[in-house]
Amino acid sequence: MHANNTKPSIKEKLPNHGYNPTMQINTKTGLLEQCKQCLSPNKDTRPDDTAIDLIVVHSISLPPGQYGGDAIEQFFQNKLDKNEHPYFDEIHEMQVSSHALIKRSGEIIQFVPFHERAWHAGQSNYQGRERCNDFSIGIELEGTDSDSFEDIQYQQLAQLVSALQTAYPAITDNITGHSDIAPGRKKDPGTGFDWDKLNNRLNTHE
Numbered sequence: 348m349h350a351n352n353t354k355p356s357i358k359e360k361l362p363n364h365g366y367n368p369t370m371q372i373n374t375k376t377g378l379l380e381q382c383k384q385c386l387s388p389n390k391d392t393r394p395d396d397t398a399i400d401l402i403v404v405h406s407i408s409l410p411p412g413q414y415g416g417d418a419i420e421q422f423f424q425n426k427l428d429k430n431e432h433p434y435f436d437e438i439h440e441m442q443v444s445s446h447a448l449i450k451r452s453g454e455i456i457q458f459v460p461f462h463e464r465a466w467h468a469g470q471s472n473y474q475g476r477e478r479c480n481d482f483s484i485g486i487e488l489e490g491t492d493s494d495s496f497e498d499i500q501y502q503q504l505a506q507l508v509s510a511l512q513t514a515y516p517a518i519t520d521n522i523t524g525h526s527d528i529a530p531g532r533k534k535d536p537g538t539g540f541d542w543d544k545l546n547n548r549l550n551t552h553e
């Protein structure tokens with residue numbers, strides 16, 4: 348009887364993913380706490396003594412322009428079914444990943460522990476430094492090169508960036524877009540991504 352009458356605590360009511368006002372990263376495991384994990388094999392270790400000092404923002408949708416579903420998770424885990432869509436047939440053998448994905452719903456999914464090297468940036472250059480995968484964290488937003496993004500995605504991105512800045516202080520204000528480190532080759536996160544909106548959230552939410 349006692350057990351049946353016990354109200355769940357606020358913590359128990361929280362989903363194990365989604366908006367979390369106190370996002371925290373365990374720097375030993377490199378994992379975001381209370382976050383869905385879909386660990387990707389597309390990763391390796393960073394070069395020795397490499398400080399993590401950059402966040403790269405991306406956008407992705409699979410099939411392109413379609414939201415929902417779990418094709419992005421399948422793609423980053425090399426499990427995309429090439430028969431499901433002509434575009435999947437083109438890309439299913441690519442071995443890529445990102446550290447985390449923020450879906451249109453705000454749900455965050457982690458693919459690679461933050462201290463490990465995800466394969467998200469490709470050939471790239473940030474302020475004269477090449478191979479950005481070595482020293483950066485890649486965050487994908489579910490979206491396209493031209494669509495706007497959901498408020499909940501900015502909210503979650505700002506929380507995640509803030510947690511990453513706490514866990515990896517060398518990041519400071521170094522946040523860039525994939526198109527900025529691979530110009531001419533990449534267009535994401537795209538024209539619909541509002542950097543002011545992210546910066547305003549970063550400057551005000553704490």
Ligand SMILES: [Zn+2]
Nearest residue numbers: 405406525535
């Ligand atoms: Zn990208």
